[in-house]
Amino acid sequence: MTTNPANHPNTGPSRAGLRIGHGYDLHRLDELAPNGEGRPFVLGGVQIPANKGPVGHSDADALLHAVTDALLGAIGEPDIGQLFPDTDPRHESQDSAIFVEEALRRVHGRGFGIVNLDATVVCERPKIGPHREAIIARVAGLLEVGNGAVNVKAKTHEGVDAIGEGFAIEVHCVVLLCSAD
Numbered sequence: 451m452t453t454n455p456a457n458h459p460n461t462g463p464s465r466a467g468l469r470i471g472h473g474y475d476l477h478r479l480d481e482l483a484p485n486g487e488g489r490p491f492v493l494g495g496v497q498i499p500a501n502k503g504p505v506g507h508s509d510a511d512a513l514l515h516a517v518t519d520a521l522l523g524a525i526g527e528p529d530i531g532q533l534f535p536d537t538d539p540r541h542e543s544q545d546s547a548i549f550v551e552e553a554l555r556r557v558h559g560r561g562f563g564i565v566n567l568d569a570t571v572v573c574e575r576p577k578i579g580p581h582r583e584a585i586i587a588r589v590a591g592l593l594e595v596g597n598g599a600v601n602v603k604a605k606t607h608e609g610v611d612a613i614g615e616g617f618a619i620e621v622h623c624v625v626l627l628c629s630a631d
């Protein structure tokens with residue numbers, strides 16, 4: 451029996467001790483409550499002034515959800531929806547930081563550390579760029595890594611389709627893990 455976490459039966463063998471994970475999330479955007487169903491616009495744990503906000507059971511932070519799924523994906527665990535069902539009243543309005551913290555706990559438990567994380571946010575409004583540094587600092591803090599290990603890029607959908615028309619926000623994310631030993 452090996453104790454090398456890279457050879458864990460659920461994560462598969464990796465001679466280099468490297469694992470990659472991918473996360474994706476999308477939330478519908480709506481007028482802020484009480485006029486609509488939108489929650490305050492929060493991305494990567496940073497609140498951003500906006501006319502519309504994401505609709506969801508928790509705080510609907512699409513970036514932190516994608517980060518959580520990337521971490522869980524890298525270690526071969528079920529996705530965020532299975533770990534934290536949106537039917538669970540405890541997760542109503544939940545700060546999504548706890549999802550990242552739980553995923554990170556599982557990553558560390560498997561003996562892995564984070565090499566780097568790269569995310570792309572696709573959103574027409576509000577503009578994410580001015581908040582990029584704050585978002586990176588917050589995500590890096592949650593992941594217990596330096597700011598240089600986290601990158602967050604933002605782009606619009608060029609006015610095309612639902613995202614371009616401002617009806618949704620989408621996040622893609624990849625994370626690279628390495629065996630801590």
Ligand SMILES: [Zn+2]
Nearest residue numbers: 475511512515
């Ligand atoms: Zn989500």
